[in-house]
Structures are given as C-alpha cells and as structure tokens.
Amino acid sequence: MGGESATRTAPHSGGTSRGPAGGRLGQRLSGLAVALGLVLFLGGFGWGAVAYLPYTVPTSSMTPTIDPGDRVLAQRVDGAEVRRGDVVVFKDATWGDAPLIKRVVAVGGDRVACCRDGKLTVNDKAIEEPYLSSEDKRAVDMNFSVTVPGGRLFLLGDERHGSLDSTAHLTDAARGTVAREDVSARVDAVVWPMNGMLPRPTGFEALGGLSSPGPLRTITAMIVAGAVLVLGGGAYGPVAKRLGSRSRTEPAGAR
Template sequence: MAGRKPTAGAVIQALGIGIGLVAMVGGFVLIALQYRPYQVPTGSMEPTVNAGQTVIAEKVSGSDIGRGDIVVFKDTDWGNTAMVKRVIGVGGDVVKCCDAQGRVTVNGVPVNETYLDENPTVGRAGPADQQFSATVPAGRLWLMGDNRAISEDSRVHLDQLGGTVPASTVVGRVEGVVLPLGSMHSIARTTVFDALPGRAATDHGPLGLAAYAAVGGGALVLITAGAGTVAGIVKRRRTRGA
C-alpha cells in the first residue's frame, strides 16, 4: 500500500523546525567560536560595567583596536589575571590630564567622554587631581577605567614603559554584558573619538546577529512544533466528532 503524501501543514511544520534549528545552532556556534565571557570583579569600569558582572568579548587582534574600544587584556606587568579597561591612546598618541574642564586630551584635543558617570560619588580625575602626560609608543596602548576615581590603570603604571601595555596583550573587545541575566545588554561602540585623526573605536562583530539567530531560531522551533501539535489535536477531535 502506497504511503500517504505529507500534508501541506506537515511540510510547513518540518520546514519551520528545520530552519529554526539551523538558525539556533548556527547562532550558538558563531558565538562559541568568536566570543568569550570574562568576569569583572571590581567597579573600575562603572557605570559601563558594574562589579561582579560578566562581559562577553569578541576575539580580536590588538593591532586592530582603536581609541574608545573596551578591551580584555592580560599583561604580566599588571598582574596575572585578565583585566577590562578602555583604550584612550594608541601608538603615537600623546595623552594628557587634564584641561580646564577636567577632560583628558589626546594629541591636544579634549575628549568629551560621555560614557563616564556624570555624577560620580567620588570626583573623577581633573585639573586638581592626578596630572599626567604620556606618549604612547608604537604597538602599545594607553588604558583607563571609566570609573576614574578608583581605576588602577595606565596612570598608576607610569614607571613601566609610560603606563602603556603591548597591543598584543589584548585578547578581546567587549561588546556586552551577559550576567547576571537581569542586567544583560549590549555595549554600543562609542563615537567620542571619531573626530580625532587616526584609529577610532572599531565596529562590533556579529554578536547581535548571532544572538538574534539563536533566540529567534529557538522560538521558531517551539512555535512551529507547538502549532503542529495543536493542529493535530484539533484534527483528531474533529475526526472523532464526525
């Protein structure tokens, strides 16, 4: 006896589940291959990243990093653990603190760092605070935390190659917060350095697309499977009632 042909509904259901599975698995695989999570133990990057949160960073080469990028790096001169800071200066830059409004300058240009806390509980670095002037050697980076009042960054390592770290120590560029779940969010690329000549913050990777694919694919599988189950129940009830 010849087998029954699949109904249009069954074909649509199979296609929906198949497409959903491909999108979900593809999204998770892309994230697993290109991204790594890192916990931030201190408040040195507040308010952008809070103490105890876990960030997700795309694996990138330090030579591609630009001013404004938030990076994960590991420099043995700074300790044996991965750290998260923001790039303020790249090779050839002169970074100084500060102008009359308390702004850091890069190559003589004041930078309006809109990601800093506008009302910090402790005053941020300013003219009456820690003054510094550093020239960043080629292949190295000047790094600072967004919480300037407590961050132990390039400013406290001025006696070690002018506070800079090798660009090769960068292991990732931070693109979002993933834990705790209630605080999950992406971190947008900053534009505050775009007016300066040279390397500004780099474009983020496919994290958003991969996340949408994974979540959307999973949702499509559940919705399609659920709809098929409901349709089957309704059909059986109608058959019994006939």
C-alpha cells in the first residue's frame, strides 16, 4: 500500500546464527582434547616418577659416555635383570657410602681379562667398546684376569685409567665383584645436557642378549602429546571466538 514503509531489515547472510565460540561440537571436541591431554601428560609424569630415578654424576669415571655434572635418568630394575654392557647404579659397602655408576662388563661365571691388543676380553672374546676414548682403547697398562663368582658382577668405568672400579678392589675377598642385589637402577639416558639415550653396547651382543630399552621414549611421547593436546584444546575456544566476532563485524556485501 502507499503508506507502507519501504525500509525493511536485511536478513543476516546465510539466514542462520552461529553458536558461541565455533559451535557446541567444537567446544565438546576442545574439552575432550584437553581432558585426554591431561591424562597423557600427568600419566607420563607419574609413570616416569615410578619407573625412573634421577642422578647427578659427580666424577669423570664414566667419560666420555657421561661427563661430571651430567644429570641422568636410571630405570629402577632388579639386579637379576642386569646384563653385560649395562650402565648401572649400585651401592656396595666396601666401595663407599654413596651410589656409584659403572658399566657391567662381566656376569657370574664369566672370565674377564685385560688386555689383548689393548682390548678387554670376556670368555676369551675381545670386546669392541666404541664408547671408550681413543686413549682408553689403548689400555695396555691394565693387567688382570678374574673369574666372576655366581650372582656377582664385574664393573668398569668408561674412563679406564682414572675410575675407581672393580680393578681397584681386586685384592678384596670378592675380587672386585659386586652382588647383583646391590644394583638398584640401570641408566637409560643423559637428560642434562640433552644427550639422549645411551648407545647400545653392541660389543657384548655375541655373549648373550642385551637389555631391552626402558620405557623412557614412550613416557616422553606421552608427555609431549599430552602437552600439545592441552595447549591446542585450550586455545580452540579463544581462537574460534575471535574468528566468530570478526565474521559478525564484517560489512555485508551488496545483494
């Protein structure tokens, strides 16, 4: 009709209203991501606290594998699980009051000797030890031969010329060996500085299976994945809200 107003409110583009912060489905997925992330993150830390012990190495007896002041993570293990080549944490009253870190080079029943052409031998087999420094690979001044009693371990430092290890206790009744039950943990990695997992001692593989790697990589993956999910899920709401506000304030195009 002639008196009818010619002005009407233009409908919003699309004819529908968006839900807050990107919609209910987005919010639910965001909350699920945060919840799952917290489970992974806290579960990883909890698992790590139960499975591992931290140690700071005060001496150079394990260089160049572990330097003085390095922070390591050692998996809690039973002494019966220890195998040749493992770097272990142990405490023996005849060696002192503090926990010590050395490498197991022979187990009960083995005959360990040094040196043949500068190399350690176990059961007459020369052992390749790539973790030794070039100087220690020429350890021709070391001279010993020990048959390890059952249930005991023979341990050496990777710094062969300066380590107070089994060679410093050869005159003891146990011929420098340590009981398996004195071992409390096996070193998996140097975490500060971030040198990572210790190399596999493949030189001992021909004498028997090596220890399986601990769960440290799995634990680390859980913590990282959890952190990503928490941060990503937590950021979704503010980002979606900002994008939604921007789209509502944009001028409508000519129709």
